[in-house]
Amino acid sequence: MTATPLLEVRHLSKNFGPVQALSDLSMMVRAGEVVALAGDNGAGKTTLIKAISGVYQPSGGEILLKGKAVSFASPQEARDQGIETIYQDLALADNLTIGANIFLGREPMRRAFGILPVLDRAKMAEAAKSTMALLDFHVSRLEAPVSNFSGGQRQAVAIGRAVYWNAQILIMDEPTAALGVPEQRKVIQLIHQLKAQGRGVIFISHNLQDIFAVADRIVVLRRGVRAGERRIAETTHDEVVKLMVGG
Amino acid sequence: MTSSPEHVAPEADHADKARTVLQRVADLRAWLFLAFLILGFEIWSRVSFGGTFLFNPFNIQSIAVFAVAPLLLATGQTFVIISGGIDLSMGFIMGLAAVVAAHVINWATPGMGLGFAVIFGALVAVLVAAIPGLVNGMLVAFLKVPPFIGTLGMFGVARGVAFLLAGGTTVPVKNEVFAALGNSRLYGVPYIIMVTAVFVVIMHYLLSQTKFGQHNYAIGANAQAARRAGINIKWHLLRLYVLSGMCAGLAGVLYAARFSAGAAQAGEPLLLDSVAAVVIGGASLFGGSGTILGTVAGALVIAVIQYGLVFINVAPFWQFISVGVVIIISVLIDQAQRRFSGGRQSE
Ligand SMILES: Nc1ncnc2c1ncn2[C@@H]1O[C@H](COP(=O)(O)OP(=O)(O)O)[C@@H](O)[C@H]1O
Ligand SMILES: [Mg+2]
Numbered sequence: 001m002t003a004t005p006l007l008e009v010r011h012l013s014k015n016f017g018p019v020q021a022l023s024d025l026s027m028m029v030r031a032g033e034v035v036a037l038a039g040d041n042g043a044g045k046t047t048l049i050k051a052i053s054g055v056y057q058p059s060g061g062e063i064l065l066k067g068k069a070v071s072f073a074s075p076q077e078a079r080d081q082g083i084e085t086i087y088q089d090l091a092l093a094d095n096l097t098i099g100a101n102i103f104l105g106r107e108p109m110r111r112a113f114g115i116l117p118v119l120d121r122a123k124m125a126e127a128a129k130s131t132m133a134l135l136d137f138h139v140s141r142l143e144a145p146v147s148n149f150s151g152g153q154r155q156a157v158a159i160g161r162a163v164y165w166n167a168q169i170l171i172m173d174e175p176t177a178a179l180g181v182p183e184q185r186k187v188i189q190l191i192h193q194l195k196a197q198g199r200g201v202i203f204i205s206h207n208l209q210d211i212f213a214v215a216d217r218i219v220v221l222r223r224g225v226r227a228g229e230r231r232i233a234e235t236t237h238d239e240v241v242k243l244m245v246g247g
Numbered sequence: 248m249t250s251s252p253e254h255v256a257p258e259a260d261h262a263d264k265a266r267t268v269l270q271r272v273a274d275l276r277a278w279l280f281l282a283f284l285i286l287g288f289e290i291w292s293r294v295s296f297g298g299t300f301l302f303n304p305f306n307i308q309s310i311a312v313f314a315v316a317p318l319l320l321a322t323g324q325t326f327v328i329i330s331g332g333i334d335l336s337m338g339f340i341m342g343l344a345a346v347v348a349a350h351v352i353n354w355a356t357p358g359m360g361l362g363f364a365v366i367f368g369a370l371v372a373v374l375v376a377a378i379p380g381l382v383n384g385m386l387v388a389f390l391k392v393p394p395f396i397g398t399l400g401m402f403g404v405a406r407g408v409a410f411l412l413a414g415g416t417t418v419p420v421k422n423e424v425f426a427a428l429g430n431s432r433l434y435g436v437p438y439i440i441m442v443t444a445v446f447v448v449i450m451h452y453l454l455s456q457t458k459f460g461q462h463n464y465a466i467g468a469n470a471q472a473a474r475r476a477g478i479n480i481k482w483h484l485l486r487l488y489v490l491s492g493m494c495a496g497l498a499g500v501l502y503a504a505r506f507s508a509g510a511a512q513a514g515e516p517l518l519l520d521s522v523a524a525v526v527i528g529g530a531s532l533f534g535g536s537g538t539i540l541g542t543v544a545g546a547l548v549i550a551v552i553q554y555g556l557v558f559i560n561v562a563p564f565w566q567f568i569s570v571g572v573v574i575i576i577s578v579l580i581d582q583a584q585r586r587f588s589g590g591r592q593s594e
Contacts, residue, residue, distance in 0.1 A: 075475075076477060091475070092472055093464065093465035093472050093473065094469060094535070095464055095467070095468040095535040096461070096464060100461060100465075104465055104472070104473065104476035105462075105477040105478045106477070107461055109458075112456075116452075116456075117457070118452075118456040119456055119457065119458070
């Protein structure tokens with residue numbers, strides 16, 4: 001590979017007091033690549049993505065963004081540099097529209113009658129429409145609060161917000177865990193869309209079906225260390241399970 | 248693998264339009280209710296006295312004047328309730344402001360003249376009312392005190408301070424301009440109604456058209472999402488409770504103007520009316536929903552019930568019962584609506 005990876009993690013470690021949650025972990029994500037993180041409970045997956053997204057400060061190692069070493073003091077700093085984490089339920093204000101959620105905290109304003117500053121709802125609706133279309137979700141209900149939408153659609157709204165604000169790397173912790181089967185399929189579709197747009201995706205999943213449906217590579221963690229890494233095209237469910245349980 | 252586009256099924260879209268219409272009707276329920284209520288009194292009035300209820304300007308004006316103070320409290324309360332909180336201290340902040348306005352205007356009138364003394368006294372009273380609001384905000388935002396508890400404490404403090412400042416009695420005001428503000432009309436419309444109307448429009452704008460209002464809704468629905476979106480929640484809550492304190496302050500000033508006196512207990516019976524107006528107006532006590540327009544209707548519903556029952560000569564205690572019943576009905580409707588339209592749609 002010649003292109004610089006979008007994100008590279010080198011020898012990352014993180015301990016909570018005596019607990020070594022992560023040690024000497026290296027991995028990378030290229031543009032348009034989907035990397036799955038797998039491993040048993042307590043393997044360190046969540047710790048890894050929290051270290052990448054600025055929630056935790058790593059105890060050692062480095063993070064490179066497009067080849068340049070970075071360190072994030074807060075999730076906000078990571079977001080400012082294009083690393084967005086999609087959370088399941090914390091992400092949306094249910095009583096607001098898709099547009100209002102996309103722009104939450106950075107609402108566009110316009111001047112009514114040339115003087116009075118008011119929220120630019122038309123712009124928000126327009127952005128909502130085009131962003132959701134970009135994700136292949138065609139929504140007609142732009143005035144409806146997001147509570148009216150299904151779980152998969154809400155996931156799409158959260159992803160849409162990241163896409164609108166130009167996130168280059170999207171991180172998802174078990175994005176399909178709380179969803180029914182048809183909804184899970186939609187989220188997998190969404191990840192395909194993100195990949196097609198040249199973004200990098202890291203997602204944690206326990207569902208090998210999902211991983212094999214959408215990931216390019218899988219990184220398996222076991223007790224805080226990398227148990228193995230495989231290209232999806234060159235591995236099998238059996239092999240991945242063996243990596244996860246060890247032996 | 249190719250992804251197939253996600254189209255909303257036409258039937259779903261249809262069901263959705265019906266849902267939207269129902270939602271609109273539900274949002275307007277306080278206005279519908281107000282219309283029925285007025286119609287009821289109108290019929291009663293024609294049948295028993297052979298006269299009109301609604302088309303009597305005196306009645307309309309009395310109801311509007313009646314609604315002023317509870318409505319001013321309720322506009323501030325609307326913001327607080329949407330954010331997921333409640334402000335129990337507003338009633339006594341109103342009393343405190345009324346007493347402060349009375350004292351300051353009396354003190355300033357000889358030196359400043361009638362008009363300037365009123366402006367000065369009103370400003371001081373509203374600023375003084377902002378102080379307990381600020382303390383409420385600090386308790387809720389920084390010390391994580393539940394709004395119910397923090398503002399209940401401030402209820403006691405404001406009450407005590409107001410009675411101390413008033414020396415345990417009412418404080419009469421000697422200033423004709425102030426009395427005129429409270430009791431005179433321009434083109435037949437009382438000044439206090441004009442002031443209230445302008446203020447309500449500003450509050451409507453603030454809630455529905457600004458970032459502050461938008462963030463208020465977001466915080467009420469999902470504070471964590473709001474925080475993650477970069478909204479400074481502490482700063483927001485601080486400003487929010489200052490705003491509600493100042494609403495109570497304005498209510499206190501207009502009360503003092505109307506009666507040419509400041510009284511510590513001015514707002515005591517109005518606090519619950521203000522919460523009732525917000526709830527009848529369609530806000531949820533769980534936060535995240537409500538509008539100023541709905542609250543206006545809610546305040547008018549209460550005023551019409553109270554005035555109307557007196558008008559048709561029913562024992563005044565029926566007011567409490569009627570308003571209580573209306574509150575309960577409103578909450579039941581809110582919950583039914585939540586169950587019906589708040590449910591996620593899976594398709
Ligand atoms: N905030 C924390 N404080 C202390 N220990 C933690 C904390 N977060 C995670 N750990 C520990 O780190 C290890 C890895 O946890 P985690 O990253 O959540 O695993 P996974 O997401 O793979 O299930 C576990 O042993 C867990 O108990
Ligand atoms: Mg985890």
